[in-house]
Amino acid sequence: MMADYSAQQLIFKAIEHRVDEVFTLDNGNTKKLLLDDTGALLLGTVSGLYSLPWESVKQAHRGDGVVKDSKLIIPERNIWEMEAQHSNLVWIGSDIGLLQLERKDNAWQATYVLEPSTADVALSRSDIRSIALTSDNNLWIGSYFNGALFWSPSSFNFKTVQNQGNKKPLSDNVIWSVFEDDDQTLWIGTDNGLTHYDPNSTDSQFYMVADGIPEPYSIHTIIQILPVSEPEKLLLSTFSGMVLFDKASGEYKKLNFGLSGEEPDYVGGASFGPDGELYFFGNHFYRYNFASETLTRLDTLEEQITFNLVMNFIGINPLNAEEMLLATYDGLWSFNVNTQQARQLHRLPERLVNTELWPDVVNLDGHVLWVGYPGYGLVGLDATTYEERYHFGRDALGQAVVLYDLMEDDDGYFWFSSLNGIHRFSSTELTFTRYEYGRELSIAEFNQGANAKLKDGRMVFGSPKGLVFFEPHKLNQLKQSQLLSDESRQMVITGIQLSSRDLNLPKQNLANTHLKLSHDDYGLTIEFSSLLYHQDRDAQYKYVLSKGKQILSEDITKDTRVILPSLAAGDYRFEVMPVSQALEQTLLPASLTIHMAYPPFGSPLAYTLYAMVVVGLLGAYLFSRHLQLLRLKQAQQQVKLFGNAFRHTSDWVVIFDQSHLPVAANPAFEKAFGINDKERLDRQLYRVYQQVPKL
Structure with a gap:
């Protein structure tokens, strides 16, 4: 039961959602409400989830308070949380874990999704108390005792096959090679034996399995599976040489290729060439013809390539059907099986030569030959000149720079595994999509060479913890729809x-x-x-x-x-x-x-004021100096005029200072009274006063 009220008058009214049901305290205890985009009210209780048409809720509020067309969608479950991803999908946290509510044919359908756990360890309580959606539609799940857990719905798109408890579909969880047979069953090389696995029935048969833990570098560790001309046989490369395996009987025969001593135990790096013969190496480079059972030593190849630098024969060059590709510690080489000529197609930077880096796989896309280097990254070579056009290293790939395999799906995207999940590469847009442990995958690291593209379009990658299957086309569609809806x-x-x-x-x-x-x-x-x-x-x-x-x-x-x-x-x-x-x-x-901000006395305004003050003071000084010079000039002119009058006047003139002492007498006075400049003027005037008292 829930309570409705009028916002204007705050009048509460009980709305009954239970119809044709026994009323209990639990199914009446409403805990969560969610109004979806189609006008339906989802109502979560301690004992079930109900769907109520919103128009019916409003009619019940105006009438007798009973929603007569209410429907019980999920019975009995304690509903803790509801989070709508879109109008047709709602995530529900309940007492038994995470539920998914989808609208199909205008009706809600509930599906149990998962019980929260950390890795393979179940939590003490299954309750999911809260849910938060991320921007890319992943979920944070609030558990009862164990905090928040991250979960990605995309993990449904990856199927893991591994040994768990009594369930053992594989002879060993460590996968080294995968091969799909004509009947779409899989032959899987593991750390201990060969598994024949049927993906449809999930039935398995085991071969070449050691009792207990196999010895190091034993025949039980199968690192490569190759088909041969005989349809009932498989060529297996192991840690102790190569064997020919009979699929019908399960028997196998170790191949010595006519080699002597212990050399057959150490042959490897094998691949079939364009002439149908097997290319491999032991103490030297070899070519083996199964039809004639003849072994040819490739001395001309050994003369052109340093033998100790070679890791394996990759396969036929997709740009030249007469050439085999070789992986070496200094880059990628080709060898023409007809002319016996070798040439280097790509060389690692000198600082990386002989540093445990070598090409693993190649794949052609239009005018670019893509080469995967575990540890160095993905390199794109020009299909005509073999010049390096692209290199995606650690900056672009991070830990996925240790990449393995490079398979093209039906949509034109390339997929590779790594030490950090599975990745999709778009050769047209030069972008990568990551699928990682803890999000979409339950496995973090994968093994080199353990991969296959299946006839139905699916792909499978092997790891130290089993196999991972997925449908690239489905993931491509989901990613495309996500990109269209995502904002920058x-x-x-x-x-x-x-x-x-x-x-x-x-x-x-x-x-x-x-x-x-x-x-x-x-x-x-x-x-x-x-x-x-x-x-x-x-x-x-x-x-x-x-x-x-x-x-x-x-x-x-x-x-x-x-x-x-x-x-x-x-x-x-x-x-x-x-x-x-x-x-x-x-x-x-x-x-x-x-x-x-500038310091109070160090700002541009302060320096401007300082400059104005300095300019003002300098201007005042210059103006004052100018006035002084002007007055001095005027005084000099007056003195000059006065001096001329003093000297040339016929009148008697005597000049006295402030103390009334004579300072000067003009020439007329000096001539009249006999004044000379050899004696002090005051003494001479004193004698004149004595001689002429009335002067």
Whole structure:
């Protein structure tokens, strides 16, 4: 039962959802409501999930309070949580685990999905109390005692075949080779024996299995399975030579190829050539003809290629049907079986030659020959010149740089396994899609050479923990629909801190923030994320700090934070982006701007005022000096005029200072009274006063 109310008057009214049922406390205890896009109200109780048409709910509110066309979708289950992925799919957390509610033919159908567990260990309680959907429609599941668990619905698209408990479909979980027979059954080479497995009936038969743990480098470890001209036989390459296996009887015969001593125990690297003969090596390069049972030693090949550098014969060159491809420690070689001429098609960088890196597999796509190098990455060679056009290394692939196999599906995509899951490669868009352990896969690492593309379009990869089957076409369709619905994503700036003070910024994406800092702030830390957490361990980021058009700092880091100890005053821009965009979902860069304030007496305004004061003082000084010079000039002119009048006037003139002492007498006075310049003027005037008292 639930309660409805009028928002205007806050009048509550009980709405009864149980029709033709025994009323109990549990099926009346409503815990969760979800209104879907089609107008149906999903109602979760302690004992069942109900579907109520919303129009009927409104009629019940206006009438007798009973929803007469209510339907019980899931009986008995305790419904804890409901999360709608879209209008036709709802995830339900219940007392027994995760349930999936799908709308088919306008009716809801419930399916039990899983009981929460960690790896192969079941939890003490099966309850799922909460569900959160991620942006790519994966689920975080809240358990009762064991915290939050991550689960991807895409894991349904991968089927794992492995030995668990009493269920043993394989002779051993460690898989080294897979071969599909004409009847679509599989022959599987393992660490201990050969398994004949029927994917349809899941029946198995075991051959060449050792009692207990097999000895190291024994015939029981089968690393390669090759078909031969006899349809009832298989050629098996083991850790102790090669054997011819009879599929009907299960008997096998070790092949010595006419070699003597212990050399037959160490032959390997085998592949059939364009002439139908088997190419392999032991102490030398060999070619073996099964029809005539003749062995030919390839001395001409050994003269052209350093024998100790060769790892194996890869197979026929897809660009030249007369050539075999060889994997060596310095790159990829070809050998023409008719002309006996060898040539190097691709060479590793000199720093990597003889460093345990060699090509594993090749596949042709149009004008590009793709070569997989475990540890070096994926290389694309020009189909005409064999020049390297592409290289995807650790920056693009991360831990998946140790890649194995390269199989093309019916849609034109390439698939390979690695030490970090299974990957899809688009040779047209040059992008990668990851399927990883803990998300879609329950197996993390895979083995080299353990793969097959099946006749029905499926693919299978072998690992140290069994086999993984999947349908590439189905995954391609799901990925395409996801890409069409996905919006472009941007990196986010998750935090900004200062060592000098607390910024008190909100807990949200801080991209495009304009940060204003004081002149005495220091220790700026900027934290960022792609929010693609399953890729963070391989991700590398490039950040750029610029001031105007000048780049002040630029670097590549695996850390998700950048620390700037101090910044000079001015305006800055910080931008961060992924280094590699080889993944299908392109991430846009995130940025922020920073304004670093000037010190109070060191700002441009302060320096402008300082300059104005200096200019003002200098101007005042120059103006005062100009006035002084002008007055001096005027005084000099007056003195000059006065001096001329003083000397040339016929009047008697005597000049006295402030103390009334005579300073000068003009020539007329000197001539009249006999004044000379050899004696002091005051004494001469004194005598004149004595002689002429009335003067």
